[in-house]
Amino acid sequence: MSNSLRDQLMGLGFKPAPKPERPAHAKGPHPKGGKPDHRSGGKPHGAQTQGAQPQGAKPQGRPDARRPDGRKPDARKPGSRHGGKPQSREDIDLAKAYAIRAQREKDERIAAEAAKQEEARKRREARAKLAELVKDQALNDAAAEIARHFPYGGKIKRIYVNDAQLKQLNAGELGVLQMDGRYLLVTADLLAQAETIFAPAVALKVDPNAPAEDDPYADPKYQVPDDLVW
Helix, strand or coil: CCHHHHHHHHHCCCCCCCCCCCCHHHCCCCCCCCCCEHHHCCECCCCCCCCCCCCCCCCCCCCCCCCCCCCCCCCCCCCECCCCCECCHHHHHHHHHHHHHHHHHHHHHHHHHHHHHHHHHHHHHHHHHHHHHCCCCCCCCCCCCEEEEEEECCEEEEEEECHHHHHHHHCCCEEEEEECCEEEEEEHHHHHHHHHHCHHHEEEECCCCCCHHHCHHHCHHHCCCCCCCC
16 A cells, blocks of 8 residues: 555545464574474473473373273272261161061052952852852742841841741841842752852751751741831
8 A cells, every 4th residue: 555545545534454373382582493283282292391291191180080891880889878877787777677568468468359359250250150050940929029138248138938938047047148239039048059169159047956046037028017117
């Protein structure tokens, strides 16, 4: 740029560009042996800082903390909880006791559930066998009008019989079975067989030699009207 043009630009308000500053490491003469190495902070190539270790060497006083499998070892002390105080013998024994009790309770629940399912299976099989036994063997009279009451399942139940059936029932010659919510009048022999298959199904079994007070409903005078709510 000529001086005349520069003078004209300065006259218009333009200022000359500032000169770049020299780097701090550039000041002063370079040591003999070559240019400064910017990577080593201005020191000649090949020079090492006092106390520095060769490239690739492991730091002194800091051995490799990795285990042979490549993982870092746990810095916590054995028996400690997340860096806290080590567990005492009492804490360890208590934890073992809790674990043993929890496992025992779990085993008991599993055993109880298995026993419950097995009992339900046996009941289903027994009921099916009993139903096959008493099939077409019931002696219920559709025209019977005498209500014979008896206790069963913690409640008072009843079955309708005729005069002859009432005498036979009270004498123990007949009995009552509960099947699928119905009460069936059967012979004493069939009642005995049913009892060996599934005893809970026996609703009424009269012992003729038992005292009368053991079954107060055997006497017809205790017949309860149908419209009476127990």
